[in-house]
Amino acid sequence: xxxxxxxxxxxxxxxxxxxxxxxxxxxxxQSYGLFWYKQPSSGEMIFLIYQGSYDEQNATEGRYxxxxxxxxxxxxxxxxxxxxxxxxxxxxAMRGLIKAAxxxxxxxxxxxxxxxx
Amino acid sequence: xxxxxxxxxHLVMGMxxxxxxxxxxHMGHRAMYxxxxxxxxxxxxxxxxxxxxxxxxxxxxxRFSPExxxxxxxxxxxxxxxxxxxxxxxxxxxxxxxxxxxxTEAFFGQGTRLTVV
Numbered sequence: 001x002x003x004x005x006x007x008x009x010x011x012x013x014x015x016x017x018x019x020x021x022x023x024x025x026x027x028x029x030q031s032y033g034l035f036w037y038k039q040p041s042s043g044e045m046i047f048l049i050y051q052g053s054y055d056e057q058n059a060t061e062g063r064y065x066x067x068x069x070x071x072x073x074x075x076x077x078x079x080x081x082x083x084x085x086x087x088x089x090x091x092x093a094m095r096g097l098i099k100a101a102x103x104x105x106x107x108x109x110x111x112x113x114x115x116x117x
Numbered sequence: 118x119x120x121x122x123x124x125x126x127h128l129v130m131g132m133x134x135x136x137x138x139x140x141x142x143h144m145g146h147r148a149m150y151x152x153x154x155x156x157x158x159x160x161x162x163x164x165x166x167x168x169x170x171x172x173x174x175x176x177x178x179x180r181f182s183p184e185x186x187x188x189x190x191x192x193x194x195x196x197x198x199x200x201x202x203x204x205x206x207x208x209x210x211x212x213x214x215x216x217x218x219x220x221t222e223a224f225f226g227q228g229t230r231l232t233v234v
Binding site: 035037043044047107108 | 148150165167172173205211228230
């Protein structure tokens with residue numbers, strides 16, 4: 001079984017500052033992937049960044065970076081230079097990577113981010 | 118083309134109605150998903166199709182009936198729904214790999230906002 005925990009239900013961040021969104025996980029899978037998605041009020045889930053459990057380096061995608069600490073089972077998202085358009089709900093998710101794990105993508109409870117001008 | 122298209126965007130239906138939600142992708146993805154999302158909650162997995170075969174059913178009531186007529190289309194047939202079924206229904210797709218490693222992100226549609234009256 002997999003479990004994702006996001007302990008911050010909501011956060012305010014000043015425009016142009018960085019913000020860290022916490023995500024911890026629990027899984028019995030040896031090989032797994034971690035994902036972050038952004039969901040604006042329109043409803044669409046937008047993929048931001050991916051980290052494989054076997055990746056030695058932390059993933060980065062533009063202003064997004066993932067602080068992956070495997071021993072602590074955490075995969076925090078860092079958004080640098082926040083913009084007003086970053087205001088949205090952010091979900092951490094994970095999936096086992098072996099075929100037997102199927103394609104079940106499990107989500108955490110989400111963190112709502114509001115960027116202040 | 119990295120789009121997942123869902124129709125309709127909004128749907129209001131009575132408890133005795135029969136309706137269908139449609140999802141289409143042309144990315145060659147062989148895994149497709151239905152998620153249900155209530156307000157301020159994370160998406161909950163309902164069904165997964167892998168190579169047009171149902172691979173995961175998360176104990177969803179039979180009033181929801183999925184169908185995958187081909188590799189590009191996914192339908193969700195609705196019948197005799199209850200008001201508590203009102204939610205955002207999200208479709209997603211991702212690559213499957215015959216090697217057994219599935220480490221690609223899921224692409225989501227914008228969802229169908231369903232209201233049952």
